[in-house]
Amino acid sequence: MTDSSNAPDSSLQRLWLCEAVRLREEHAGPLEDSEANRLARLAGGDISQMIERRALHLARRDGLIDAQRHWLQGARLAALLLAVLALLGGAALAFAALGDGSRPVNVFWALGSLLGLHLLSLLGWLLGLMLAADSGGALGRLWLWLCSRLARDARSVQLAPALLVLLQPARLTRWGLGAVIHGFWVLALLAALGMLLAMLSARHYGFVWETTLLGADSFVSLTQTLGALPALLGFSLPSEEQIRASGILGLSEDGARQAWAGWLLGVLLVYGLLPRLLLGLFCLWRWRRGSARLRLALSAADLALLRQRLQPGSERLGICDPDTLGPAQPDQLQPLAGGESAVLVAIELDDSRSWPPRLPAGVANAGILDDRQQRQQLLEQLGRFPPARLAIACDPRRSPDRGTLALLGELAGSAAATRVWLLPAPPGEALDGARLADWHQALRELQLPFNDSAPLTWLETGHD
Known part of the structure; x- marks a missing residue:
């Protein structure tokens, strides 16, 4: 009997192996599968279950299950490396925004340092979601590349393509990679928020705005507009007088510093962290919902051939004429x-x-x-x-x-x-x-x- 002790528990992983076996046979020709077909027929069930059992037997025999396990280990290691980079990058963003405290902080320059790359990346992801097939972005493709590199198993060469082919009909790649990307950004922005809090708690920072072309009214309007939503969550909003006074270099009033610090934290949370968190949860929900509905594509021509091999016409239609010649060799076995x-x-x-x-x-x-x-x-x-x-x-x-x-x-x-x-x-x-x-x-x-x-x-x- 087949040994299923090391078979994947996840339905997605089993379907992934089925697709990997299909791609392998598509490129290298049919595999020797007489034993796999026999065991699949013996276990019974519908054609989907028989094809899956056949593929799992071939995957176990040819080492694809071990290769998949190594690939997933590589994926986890790649995610850990990128998570560490995201945390370090977020802390670096906060330090670049505030500096060492030796000079006043330009509030809008600091805001651009904290949210600029995040907003550009978010805009690229949204455009990719509407126009591209996967919306994985550079970060998602980097993660997939690292997964394959860290797997270090020659048998896993077709696992990544098989996963993408499996997910493509249901357009699940965009949601899976989207959850990964937004997860990394949540870590980066959390690190930036934490570093910002630590630096604002440990040092005195003065806040100013500087301009040559724009007037003070433009900065007052922009500051109040950006601070409206954070103010609903309890974050401070500088008054109009404090905003206008901050155009003077060297302003060091404690109330103004605290108001600007609260405004900066609130804007980072509301326009940076919360959108990434909500989008990440939405992508994760779509991924789980879609992956639970994945099924084998039984209409494919190669799987139709498998149907003929696993369910020969004589087995599906029954025997029309009685066997008058008696059983073939070997002699009929009479089990006890x-x-x-x-x-x-x-x-x-x-x-x-x-x-x-x-x-x-x-x-x-x-x-x-x-x-x-x-x-x-x-x-x-x-x-x-x-x-x-x-x-x-x-x-x-x-x-x-x-x-x-x-x-x-x-x-x-x-x-x-x-x-x-x-x-x-x-x-x-x-x-x-x-x-x-x-x-x-x-x-x-x-x-x-x-x-x-x-x-x-x-x-x-x-x-x-």
Whole structure:
């Protein structure tokens, strides 16, 4: 049976792996998937569930699940690095706005230092939201690039493209990257606000405005307009007299300094931090809502081909004519009830051997597997009725090729306990010692116990 212990818990991650497998097959051709298709059919369910189980089996077999885990670790590390940069950048903005206190602070110059880059970035994001496909911006693309670079796994090369292709039909890229971008800006503006509070608490700052072309009335109107919303939240607003007086360099009245400091903090909070926080929460809501609705695109041509392979016409429509020829080889397996069956099967034995041996009561004979159809039939039967003990007879005169070893692994996965029986040579013949050693080495690598003598007692009783 398939091992789902390391399968992703998130539906989005599972769909992501399905898309990665699809892209891989699109570029490199169909993968060898007979075992994956068999297990998907055995588990049942609708076509979406079968395609997902097939893709997860292939992803587990080819290391894509581990690669996805490494990619997500890289994503978290990239987010941490950018978060640290955002905090440092926000603190730098506050220091650039106020300086060291040796000279009065130009309030509108300070405001431009605190909010200028934020407003330009916000405008670019809004324009991208209306005109572009992803609205990720430079910061979002930088984060995706860092995710891929930090993954350090060659198998993850198609994970980022697969994620973008998966999200594109529902336009979820804009909301996912939007949540990331606004999250970084929230951190930066929080750091700026915190540094601003610390600096205003520890030093005396005088506030002025300076102009050559504009009059005092323009600054009074602009200051009061910007301060109206923060004033509703309790932040101070300089009076008209204080605003006009601040045009004189060197004004150091305590009330004026406190009013300007409160105004600056309020404007940063209302026009900087709050919009980013609200937009970030909105993007996160849209992302979660959209990702919960993601489904496989079953109308795609390549998935239509998979439908034919996972649900052949004979299985979907039923058998129209009765089978008058009887079952094909291997012999019909009669599993014992309660999962306590014991089964003996042989792989590619020639006519020089008498088969099967005399079997104890309760041990079923699964015949000799010679072709692909017989193997698939037995694997599906063992999948429905997993035996408690399975003995697999092999002829050690043949080389242990990769196909045979892969079949041994599949058969072993269908039973609670498995042993490989390396048959003795027929009378008058001798086994090749080097080839027998190759069998022993291969079986040890597969972690399959093996016997040189008949394991019939073990099959019957469960011990030797």
